[in-house]
Amino acid sequence: MPQRSTKSLSALLVASSWLGLAISGCTPSNSANTNTTAQNVSNQTQEKTSLIRLGYQKGGVVPIARQRGELAKKLAAQNIKAEWAGPFDRCATLLQAISANQADIGGCGDIPGLSAIAAGQDICIGAVQRPRPESLSSAIVVRGNSPIRKPADLVGKKVAVNQAGAGEYLLLKVLEKENISKDKVQRVFLAPTDAAPALYQGTVDAWAVWEPYISVAKLEHGARRITTTHPAPTYNVMLVRNEAAAKSPEAVKAAFSGLGEEYDWLNTNTAKSAEFLVKDIKISPAVAKQVIENQGPQLLVTPNADDVAKIQKTADWMLEQKILPKRVDVAATICPTAK
Structure with missing residues (x-):
């Protein structure tokens, strides 16, 4: 199972920020107007590429991260501004929002994700949560x-x-x-x-x-x-707007690194996670506690070749069942940030 390297990612982001500052510092100083114009362009470019918009449904890790505030702080330390889009009532509306440029990232099950990709939505798979056969979710x-x-x-x-x-x-x-x-x-x-x-x-x-x-x-x-465990457990996938993955790769990577840490926190703070869930979806503490228990531990990882093959098997089965209108090449839908 691949492991995240938060330190390496942070180092890369710091290096990128340093390089940007070094380049901007080389602006010729013989014209105040030239300096001002260059600085304005630099600021506009930085603002455009350092914004990441996280879409969410009720009950997921993203709204918990929003309530906690730690993810936004970590991204801000890397000159990345986090904004929130949601809550959406289901995956379909979340993915429509991503395609409509109202959000950059959103988490869904692989089934609605594959359906959206097959329907031509402009999204890619940036990270995954692997299935847990024993989950009661x-x-x-x-x-x-x-x-x-x-x-x-x-x-x-x-x-x-x-x-x-x-x-x-x-x-x-x-x-x-x-x-x-x-x-x-x-x-x-x-x-x-x-x-x-x-x-x-x-x-x-x-x-x-x-x-x-x-x-x-x-x-x-x-x-x-009338059923307990799933006969064919599915992946959860983090989907990214293709333009965001291409133009703001470091912001996307930083967001996934931070979300991975949010899952780690959730796994070791189940009682507090249930409290956040009560606030998020307005359910009773008893229901929230049961939800956390049924879902079990969760881990966000970069998809590897085995993950791609398993999701492809699901996509091919969906095509056979006429759930999908056309075949999805899963390997081709993996974001460049995940390769």
């Missing part, structure tokens, strides 16, 4: 009084999923594992905000979803799981 849930006890009971039933997202992928993989034809279960395409009331009110029979919705459904609405 995704599940198919049903109402507490439902007769559905196992995946086989879903035959003939309606299951809410987010189209071309993690929910649809989870359902299809569960059905595949249980040798159940996908045509025997009706997929109802709903965003989480619509799927939750649909389940509670009985419009759908089950819901394929992820945290924090699982813990909210269980602890506040009496829902229960």
